[in-house]
Amino acid sequence: MTNGANFNDIQRRMDGAVAAFKSDLASLRTGRASANLLDPITVSAYGTTMPIAQVATVSVPEPRMISVSVWDKQMVGAVDRAIRESNLGFNPIMDGTTLRIPLPELNEQRRKELVKKAHEYAENARVAARHVRRDGMDHLKKAEKDGDISEDDHRKQSERVQKMTDDTISTIDSLLAGKEAEIMHV
Structure with a gap:
């Protein structure tokens, strides 16, 4: 051998x-919010596509809320668009450079x-x-x-x-x- x-x-x-x-x-949603839910999302930024974690900080302030703090305020629209088009069923709410994503009941x-x-x-x-x-x-x-x-x-x-x-x-x-x-x- x-x-x-x-x-x-x-x-x-x-x-x-x-x-x-x-x-x-981990990227699949269950009853509770998780920062990993946004892992599969890519954003068109600076002439290339990159994971959302490379343009923003993703956190979970509440059990049914995800917060995305975009670092560059010019990228907020692109991040919002990427989340909406991700086919994950999320509807972000813009608040300056922060996007709040409420998670409805499944x-x-x-x-x-x-x-x-x-x-x-x-x-x-x-x-x-x-x-x-x-x-x-x-x-x-x-x-x-x-x-x-x-x-x-x-x-x-x-x-x-x-x-x-x-x-x-x-x-x-x-x-x-x-x-x-x-x-x-x-």
Whole structure:
């Protein structure tokens, strides 16, 4: 087993898929305000697009309110436009260089849309884990073909890569189930 799969790299990449999924889930709204809700929003600023966190400070002064303090007063309109066009259902109120975003109660339809979005994020994370598995399996096939590992080693290492993939996907599924319960909780 000298030249088999690099299991540390495979695990690191699968952990990266889970971390990206957790970040995506954090941006989904539940019953309470969170500064992470605005993470997916990008603003057209200074000739480029950048995350909202690079042009403003996002805070949560109250459980149902998000406050966005824009640093450059010329950017307030662009930030307001980006939030409105983000398709997150937010309607900011301008107050000088600060945008206040009240969060209304989630209705049943909006909760179902958020659950659907969470399922999309989960599927993207599963696909990323499967890509990592495919890369690992391709590496093993090549190593066996080149004579670096035996057929038995190839089978054992393939099973290990598959187990890592199964564990990653079950982690994604459990995170999804938790978020879905959190979103649907009234």
